[in-house]
Amino acid sequence: MKIISFHRRTPFQQILADLQAHVSDQKEHQTWSCYNDLSCLCVTKQVYERHQAHFNRYPATVEDDVTVSVHAEEEIPxxxxxxxxxxxxxxxxxxxxxxxxxxxxxxxxxxxxxxxxxxxxxxxxxxxxxxxxxxxxxxxxxxxxxxxxxxxxxxxxxxxxxxxxxxxxxxxxxxxxxxxxxxxxxxxxxxxxxxxxxxxxxxxxxxxxxxxxxxxxxxxxxxxxxxxxxxxxxxxxxxxxxxxxxxxxxxxxxxxxxxxxxxxxxxxxxxxxxxxxxxxxxxxxxxxxxxxxxxxxxxxxxxxx
Missing domain, CATH: 3.40.50.200 (Peptidase S8/S53 domain)
Incomplete structure (x- = not known):
């Protein structure tokens, strides 16, 4: 999974509409998760790599979906x-x-x-x-x-x-x-x-x-x-x-x-x-x-x- 945070100055809905127009495969649409208030988009690694040139048209920070752990500890008796x-x-x-x-x-x-x-x-x-x-x-x-x-x-x-x-x-x-x-x-x-x-x-x-x-x-x-x-x-x-x-x-x-x-x-x-x-x-x-x-x-x- 890739997490893309677009520059806040660029209207997120404009970016999303542009990407949706570019991507014609309905199955790819279904792999997106949008966070409008954050100007963030989550896509699979495969979709990102397939359309990377188009994603790169917009200033953004691209991150991998890393593992996050709770701060819990088990007791060692x-x-x-x-x-x-x-x-x-x-x-x-x-x-x-x-x-x-x-x-x-x-x-x-x-x-x-x-x-x-x-x-x-x-x-x-x-x-x-x-x-x-x-x-x-x-x-x-x-x-x-x-x-x-x-x-x-x-x-x-x-x-x-x-x-x-x-x-x-x-x-x-x-x-x-x-x-x-x-x-x-x-x-x-x-x-x-x-x-x-x-x-x-x-x-x-x-x-x-x-x-x-x-x-x-x-x-x-x-x-x-x-x-x-x-x-x-x-x-x-x-x-x-x-x-x-x-x-x-x-x-x-x-x-x-x-x-x-x-x-x-x-x-x-x-x-x-x-x-x-x-x-x-x-x-x-x-x-x-x-x-x-x-x-x-x-x-x-x-x-x-």
């Missing part, structure tokens, strides 16, 4: 800042890294998430709750000058719904969820859930995923004591929760299996209904690490190109 995501974005934002979120389901209509969710599977029936949506936003909330932004805003998210509205699942369903993630060649699996007892079957499933090169990240637990499974398994990155001062949260599980600490107190993220909510928990800490792993994988691939 404290956890995203704390893990250093902003500096890492200079080298990539996780583009194309496939992340399975095994959780209660994700609100796929949320404006921060809908473009980043690339697929998934529903392994349970009934309504969702907001837990999975909150986890998803920490990882991939889009950089769109609205709302918030996640740690790896260009990663590809896969909604693997294995938990019901009550936040509970079964071991068999979790095994199916991990197996789906393996078969669909995920790069990372986020597991913001846990159980206190060891399971041989789950241990084997985790080992299978690890041998396929999948990075597995799990929340340590919120019992204030021993780390739960699957975070405690070898080959899984177990994540405990810290507050804004870097202090381990009172509720966070700790000890063997807690490989890393990440923000998990007063974490703002996405919530169903295009909303946002602040939550606490190691469930919030794990996706910070998942996002960092996505950035790491993306950088590694870029360096190999």
């Amino acid at each position: 404290w956890g995203v800042r704390y893990v250093g995501a902003e500096k890492l974005w200079k080298r990539g934002r996780g583009a194309g890294v496939k992340i399975a979120v095994i959780d209660t389901g994700i609100s796929r209509e949320h404006f921060e998430l809908r473009d980043q969710i690339k697929g998934g599977i529903n392994l349970v029936s009934g309504r969702q709750n907001g837990h999975g949506t909150h986890v998803a936003g920490i990882i991939v909330a889009e950089m769109n000058q609205r709302g918030i932004v996640g740690v790896s805003p260009e990663a590809h998210l896969y909604d693997v719904r294995a938990f019901g509205e009550d936040g509970k699942s079964s071991l068999g369903t979790i095994l199916r969820a991990i197996n789906w993630s393996i078969e669909n060649k995920m790069d990372i699996i986020n597991m913001s859930f846990g159980m206190p007892q060891y399971s041989e079957a789950l241990a084997r499933s985790v080992e299978k995923a690890r041998k396929q090169g999948i990075v597995m990240v799990a929340s340590a637990g919120n019992n204030g004591g021993a780390v739960e499974y699957p975070a405690r398994y070898k080959g899984v990155v177990g994540v405990s929760a810290i507050d804004q001062n870097g202090k381990l949260a009172d509720f966070s599980s700790r000890g063997k299996g807690a490989n890393i600490k990440a923000p998990g107190v007063d974490i703002l993220s996405t919530w169903p209904g295009n909303q946002f909510k602040t939550l606490n928990g190691t469930s919030m800490a794990a996706p910070h690490v998942t996002g960092l792993k996505a950035l790491e994988i993306s950088r590694s691939r870029k360096n190999k190109e």
Whole structure:
């Protein structure tokens, strides 16, 4: 589009009548937008170039139709800042890294998430709750000058719904969820859930995923004591929760299996209904690490190109 501002001393209606007489194609007439009080005319680039000699008969300023943005800012939650995501974005934002979120389901209509969710599977029936949506936003909330932004805003998210509205699942369903993630060649699996007892079957499933090169990240637990499974398994990155001062949260599980600490107190993220909510928990800490792993994988691939 070209925007033409004619000299105010030349009667605009005279100019317009002259141009209309010169241009005989009715379709071209329809591409014009006139602002009589401004002595301005908007035409397509094609029309301008076709009749440029005639336009040039009149003193005018000709401008391209540039992009204009609102002065809005999206919030970078404290956890995203704390893990250093902003500096890492200079080298990539996780583009194309496939992340399975095994959780209660994700609100796929949320404006921060809908473009980043690339697929998934529903392994349970009934309504969702907001837990999975909150986890998803920490990882991939889009950089769109609205709302918030996640740690790896260009990663590809896969909604693997294995938990019901009550936040509970079964071991068999979790095994199916991990197996789906393996078969669909995920790069990372986020597991913001846990159980206190060891399971041989789950241990084997985790080992299978690890041998396929999948990075597995799990929340340590919120019992204030021993780390739960699957975070405690070898080959899984177990994540405990810290507050804004870097202090381990009172509720966070700790000890063997807690490989890393990440923000998990007063974490703002996405919530169903295009909303946002602040939550606490190691469930919030794990996706910070998942996002960092996505950035790491993306950088590694870029360096190999």
